[in-house]
Amino acid sequence: MNALRRHLPLFVLTSPALCVLAVLALYPIAQVLIDSFFQVDYAAHSRQFVGLTNYRTLLDDRVFAGSVFNTLHFSIVASLAEVGLGLGLALLFRRTFAGKRIALPLLILPMMLSTLVCSSIWRGWFNYSGFLNSLLASVNCAPVEWLSNPHMAMWSLILVDVWQWTPMAFLIILAGLQAIPEEILEAAHVDGASAWQRFWQITLPLISRQLMLALLLRSIDTFKLFDKVYALTGGGPGNATQTLSTYIYEQGFQFFNVGPASAASVFMLLIAGVLVALYVREVICKPAAQ
Amino acid sequence: MQETGEIMNFKKMSLALCAACLLSLTTVSAGAADLVVVGRDDVYGRALTEAVNGFVKLHPNTDIELLKLPNANLYQKLKLSLRESTGDYDLVMMDDTWAPEFMANGWLKPLPASMVDADMVQSTVDLGRYPDAKGALYALPMVGNVEMFAYRRDLLTKYKLQPPRSWDDVLKVAQTIHTADKTISGVVFRGAKGNPIVTGFLPILWAYGGDVFDKDGRVALDTPQARAALKTLLALKAYAPKDVDVYGAAEVRDALQKGVAAQSIEVWPAWVPTLDDAGVSQVVGQVALQAPPGQVSGPAPMLGIWQMGIPKDAPHAKLAQDFLAYLSTRETQTRLALIGLPPTRKSVFQDPELVRRFRWYPDQLKALEAGRPRPRVKNWSEVESILGDYLQLAMTDQMAPDAALKEAAQKIAKAQVK
Numbered sequence: 001m002n003a004l005r006r007h008l009p010l011f012v013l014t015s016p017a018l019c020v021l022a023v024l025a026l027y028p029i030a031q032v033l034i035d036s037f038f039q040v041d042y043a044a045h046s047r048q049f050v051g052l053t054n055y056r057t058l059l060d061d062r063v064f065a066g067s068v069f070n071t072l073h074f075s076i077v078a079s080l081a082e083v084g085l086g087l088g089l090a091l092l093f094r095r096t097f098a099g100k101r102i103a104l105p106l107l108i109l110p111m112m113l114s115t116l117v118c119s120s121i122w123r124g125w126f127n128y129s130g131f132l133n134s135l136l137a138s139v140n141c142a143p144v145e146w147l148s149n150p151h152m153a154m155w156s157l158i159l160v161d162v163w164q165w166t167p168m169a170f171l172i173i174l175a176g177l178q179a180i181p182e183e184i185l186e187a188a189h190v191d192g193a194s195a196w197q198r199f200w201q202i203t204l205p206l207i208s209r210q211l212m213l214a215l216l217l218r219s220i221d222t223f224k225l226f227d228k229v230y231a232l233t234g235g236g237p238g239n240a241t242q243t244l245s246t247y248i249y250e251q252g253f254q255f256f257n258v259g260p261a262s263a264a265s266v267f268m269l270l271i272a273g274v275l276v277a278l279y280v281r282e283v284i285c286k287p288a289a290q
Numbered sequence: 291m292q293e294t295g296e297i298m299n300f301k302k303m304s305l306a307l308c309a310a311c312l313l314s315l316t317t318v319s320a321g322a323a324d325l326v327v328v329g330r331d332d333v334y335g336r337a338l339t340e341a342v343n344g345f346v347k348l349h350p351n352t353d354i355e356l357l358k359l360p361n362a363n364l365y366q367k368l369k370l371s372l373r374e375s376t377g378d379y380d381l382v383m384m385d386d387t388w389a390p391e392f393m394a395n396g397w398l399k400p401l402p403a404s405m406v407d408a409d410m411v412q413s414t415v416d417l418g419r420y421p422d423a424k425g426a427l428y429a430l431p432m433v434g435n436v437e438m439f440a441y442r443r444d445l446l447t448k449y450k451l452q453p454p455r456s457w458d459d460v461l462k463v464a465q466t467i468h469t470a471d472k473t474i475s476g477v478v479f480r481g482a483k484g485n486p487i488v489t490g491f492l493p494i495l496w497a498y499g500g501d502v503f504d505k506d507g508r509v510a511l512d513t514p515q516a517r518a519a520l521k522t523l524l525a526l527k528a529y530a531p532k533d534v535d536v537y538g539a540a541e542v543r544d545a546l547q548k549g550v551a552a553q554s555i556e557v558w559p560a561w562v563p564t565l566d567d568a569g570v571s572q573v574v575g576q577v578a579l580q581a582p583p584g585q586v587s588g589p590a591p592m593l594g595i596w597q598m599g600i601p602k603d604a605p606h607a608k609l610a611q612d613f614l615a616y617l618s619t620r621e622t623q624t625r626l627a628l629i630g631l632p633p634t635r636k637s638v639f640q641d642p643e644l645v646r647r648f649r650w651y652p653d654q655l656k657a658l659e660a661g662r663p664r665p666r667v668k669n670w671s672e673v674e675s676i677l678g679d680y681l682q683l684a685m686t687d688q689m690a691p692d693a694a695l696k697e698a699a700q701k702i703a704k705a706q707v708k
Contacts, residue, residue, distance in 0.1 A: 042369075042373065043369075043373055043391070043395045043668075044395075045373075128531060128532045128533040143532070145532055145533050146533075147533065147535075147536045148481075148533035148536045149686075150686045233536065234482060234483055234484060235483065236483035236536070237483065237535045237536070237686040237688075238483070238679065238683040238686050238688045238689070240686075240688070253366050254362065254365075254671055254675060255671065255672040255675070256369065257708070
């Protein structure tokens, strides 16, 4: 009774937020889960229970399999590249050098731009007679079919994402680096540790949480890749850059195939759920390193 | 004293609440237009704006809200709104391939037969009827778009070539010019996946005697005709710009206007109102437009008209009908043609002033009258997307052409039985 009285105000105060969450998040998820077991004729307002047929259709669909592969390819490569580059830049910016005050805002500028603006800039650069190929020509290199070559298109998308989002990883890691007390590094230096040993055995373990946070946040974001594909390649050439998000969009909003689109969404939700669970375990639940 | 303060606070709060309610009501009433028209962006949107302004001049107290959307967004919004009977729109602009779905589902209001007259190009009016060309009228044509073929007159003269009459000729012209001058692409087309590549492929397929569906509605892509057509498209690609696989309308227009392409498989008149504008075009007067070449069959220009219809749930259907009638008049179409919108009335195509400005109008009218629509199936968007994917897989060497057509046929057949 006392516990109820103690928790009642908390429940009353949070109930509006919980209601909004239930309406905006839980209801659509439940509906998608239900729809994934139905064949839905969207125009005729009719639906028929088909069990696991939509899931079987997905597994038989080569485009879906390709979309899963492309999504994972993009997510893993882009996230690792962004965190790796972010770490390098953070180590650089931890030091003092001339022009740092100008370089820092310029470095984080791409992150401030909307993805469509970024894509529009890069679309011009990727043009066969555009900026990048002119740059290559100036050093006697052959031009590259950045977006029209199926083996190159995904790497081009990764390049754009790395350009835009490395600053985010950089800022997270820089915050971690700046929190390391100078005395620890100085003491190691006095004890004769080399620069590499100080980095490998002191700096890296102390910023491991920030690295993990940056990696997980970027993985979750890159896993949802949609807008860059939409603006730059449309999923092509062929299906070379088709991702889970664009596959679902195509099935759901272009063809109105609600059942298969819902099944693909459930699949995507499960993978995203694993990533989120990792994020919660590694970043939120784990106590901070002392 | 404390009680007085509480009363004051209560009064202030009540006043603020009343003000908020009043503000909300004002916003709601301000948002309620007399007529909501939804259509395309780009030149279509500019033309609609001009039409709205003209209509408001005649009906000064009419408040018209015009929404201009990109192609894919427009289809989604229309389908969602019409299916849910939201009553959001009074007049909607549709691609002719969407109309069969909208009409079959009973989402459009029938229009009076009197809205059509003999001056309107018959082939464009027929696409607004359901279930066939003799059925009830549900939509009026607004944009007389028909796919044309473009070639550079000066280059053909220079290399002593004749205007192409067959796809073999197109290949020969492309080969000759590109071999002689590597800075000129022999041919250019929209190679991006989905609608663009399919739109470029269909006239070739039709010229080779093929089609997406046969007369009984069965998928007919795994056929010798389709294979021959795809072989021609792939042969042409060798003389196209390197990154033609991502080309859209803007790239094709730029290539033509910059003078770096000798031919274009497809040009839609609405894209090229500036072809003879010396301010943007380096080939003024040098690009000729004609119906696409034939091969086994005669030329088959593809219709790509835009229509306007009134949703069944339109709250202001009467006013929408008045606006539609205004849009279809000769005077309005003439004004919109000056902006670059292809008309749907014969008299406008024959207007001497317009013919001086758009010298291809006589050929465009002929192509429009002989035009062929894309297959009239309810899920054309899906069919087009599947075919577009496989055409691109073949174009980018990710799949053998025969296998691509076979798999496309199987996948489309599956989509048709859903």
